[in-house]
């Protein structure tokens with residue numbers, strides 16, 4: 113089972129560009145750092161903590177949305193694409209953040225949410241105020257209902273958060289009227305991308321932020337902009353991770369071919385700016401051959417590799433997903449990306465503490481089977497060292513450098529993710545990975561802000577994970593990340609070439625340039641070749657220098 117996969121484009125040359133090997137750190141503004149003590153993180157808070165990211169050693173940050181928003185979906189419901197919500201600061205705070213990041217050599221990627229606006233967006237307010245068939249309505253997906261009085265939704269689509277994907281409006285004359293489509297919350301009406309005005313508007317939004325100096329955009333639900341024209345019934349359940357699975361027909365709301373033209377237009381805009389600005393697709397699309405259509409040379413630069421995030425913690429599963437990912441992106445000349453955690457999934461330090469083969473949980477509550485925290489962290493550290501040794505670009509989610517677990521015992525009353533209510537309290541949702549992160553063990557809100565306030569409750573275990581308990585502590589997860597990022601740079605791993613040495617049932621070994629990486633997924637400790645010089649390891653080796661279970665080692669053979 114040996115295979116060599118090299119990172120070369122079709123013309124044979126290496127792919128250039130900072131983004132082909134960048135380590136990009138996701139900041140979830142609500143939960144990173146709170147400067148004013150209101151319990152919600154903000155842009156000045158982020159700016160004040162940028163030195164942490166420099167010390168950690170990442171190349172760029174991606175900021176989840178900070179735009180004016182009713183916060184029906186924590187800011188992924190945007191009411192104004194060209195401003196900052198007062199919760200997070202003001203526009204000059206964004207300018208300052210970008211400038212301060214750049215002065216430290218950090219690039220800044222912002223989130224763009226083009227598939228839907230907020231229901232508080234002036235366009236939607238105007239749509240509600242005008243009659244069916246109006247130009248204002250044509251910016252969204254309004255339809256008459258089914259049934260004699262139109263009292264049934266236009267089709268059977270479900271919202272990703274649960275419940276129907278349609279809501280009926282009251283017409284200006286006071287009568288129940290048309291329905292509008294929202295693949296997510298009722299506060300997130302889907303835009304109609306067949307309307308040229310919608311296209312023009314987003315080209316302008318891109319320019320607005322490019323002119324302010326951002327280095328790129330993470331494109332929310334990039335596979336969802338175009339719907340199959342007939343809006344045919346689908347009859348399948350809907351979930352945030354469902355894209356287009358290999359063994360069933362393509363859903364009529366995801367991954368329609370028409371989306372690619374949009375990204376070609378966007379790419380032309382970005383290419384008109386100096387400094388290699390990038391587009392990153394959040395597209396839950398399978399199989400990888402479909403996903404990489406988003407990163408063809410004239411479209412986006414990167415797409416998140418969710419298949420990797422979802423892969424089981426076994427040697428064969430990891431081997432398969434790594435090999436498939438590299439081959440798929442190579443086929444279009446794009447860099448591969450790697451990601452283990454983000455603001456939508458259970459943190460990998462907890463996910464990997466569930467029995468192998470557990471279906472992906474959508475949140476974990478106090479009454480649910482609890483992950484094994486020690487095992488989860490051990491595997492998370494091994495998984496991280498495996499990931500950071502792979503060629504391509506890697507995404508980190510704030511707090512993972514501290515080994516933060518999911519908050520798995522959050523009281524249900526504290527939950528804010530619309531998933532919890534919309535699923536009829538069956539899916540706990542994503543609050544557990546969004547808890548404000550701990551900086552100082554003994555400070556109010558663990559140093560998140562100047563007061564005790566925190567928009568989601570922080571668990572008591574946060575004290576032991578706080579940054580100040582880990583800095584300069586040998587063996588801490590934070591120091592493990594720092595060393596890994598330093599070595600990754602020194603050895604040029606992001607631009608490297610992966611060569612498998614061993615891909616058995618319990619051990620994976622590969623070379624990337626001068627570095628050899630071994631992960632032991634099995635029970636018996638695995639010896640290193642004699643003379644191996646160990647550079648880094650996710651846990652101490654055995655007394656006689658062998659690699660224990662669930663440990664990754666970087667060495668020179």
Ligand code: GLC
Nearest residue numbers: 185188225296332333455456
């Ligand atoms: C994306 C975001 C998620 C959000 C959804 C709707 O999947 O990552 O947080 O809820 O889009 O905008």
